Amino acid sequence: MTAVLPAIRDFEAAARARLDPAHYDYFACGAGDEVTVKANEAAFARLALLPRVLRGAGSPRIGVTLLGSRAAMPVLVAPTAFHRLADPEGEKATARAAAAAETVMIVSMAATVAVEDVVAAAPGATLWFQLYVQPDMAFTEAIVRRAEAAGCAALVVTVDSPARGRRDQDVRNGFDDLPEGMRCENLRDDDRGTVRPIVMSPVISWEHVDLLRRMTRLPIVLKGVTHPADARLALDHGVSALYVSNHGGRQLDGVPASVDLLPEIVAAVGGAVPVLMDGGIRRGTDVVKAMALGASAVAVGRPVIWGLAAGGECGVARVLGLLRDEVEHALTLCGLASTHDLEPGLVRRC
Ligand SMILES: Cc1cc2nc3c(=O)[nH]c(=O)nc-3n(C[C@H](O)[C@H](O)[C@H](O)COP(=O)(O)O)c2cc1C
């Protein structure tokens, strides 16, 4: 990968040129009419920034500490499935790049490399583990124990998937399974000697969150909360952080843009726990807008995939480096010394 790629959208174009079209579509597409996919990015364009001048702020500090994990920038790697479709090294490459960027990678339960092998390939990485609670709680517990033993520092429980989203583009392409030789290694069931399919189940409830809470000492992050009433319930159930997300528009189509959901959730949480968000972040200015509206940090899904497909580990490193530089640059232009100085008055709806 030698071309100059100055923006995330250049990485998307490079990725598209390299990927099998059905795999590009799987990564890019959303549910239904993709109203939510489009809304996530469009909402950032409707938010304007109102910089301050002459503040003598110096070079900005952008590091954050979240649930005891230190990150050199407020942009985490969102959990995304099937990295080996983008690069033969798959999640190993992503984790090495996240480690080099000193940020947190949230490893998907649907990773194509086992979490133990991700850790072995990138021993310096700070990993959190994303979980879809499986109705077979004994099997869920086995997965949680593997994540703990591998050294993952938090459990990110995805709650926006009581069923899998319907993505027309995948149906048109007939994409419904991994190719020969790739499997969801975190779903290995050593007792049965097989890999189990991921179950997305509508029976999962707050009781399962309570069971998880008792099962592990890892902090629990609830990913996919969009309703303020659920944010308040989550606090009652002892979660350590909330993660506002509409799954990149891949689950329920028609959910508002993530950044538009943020203020109400932040108000409902009232500073009790950190609030993370993802969906449509493509620029450092998007990061700044989300943090001004109360996010403690953000995460990126597709941008990391585009980096991985465009140039493997080096491509992911470049995407993360680009976002880091853009966040620093945006803060400097806003006249701010630190992400901690971000506040809602910096953002205007236009
Ligand atoms: C290809 C792909 C696979 C994903 N796989 C998962 C997953 O396994 N678990 C999960 O919680 N979210 C998954 N997500 C959702 C992301 O974590 C994240 O919410 C979303 O990608 C954020 O939007 P963005 O792509 O605009 O940054 C996936 C998203 C994409 C694009």
Ligand SMILES: CCCCC(=O)C(=O)O
């Ligand atoms: C069974 C893997 C689910 C991955 C996922 O969450 C997505 O494609 O959005």
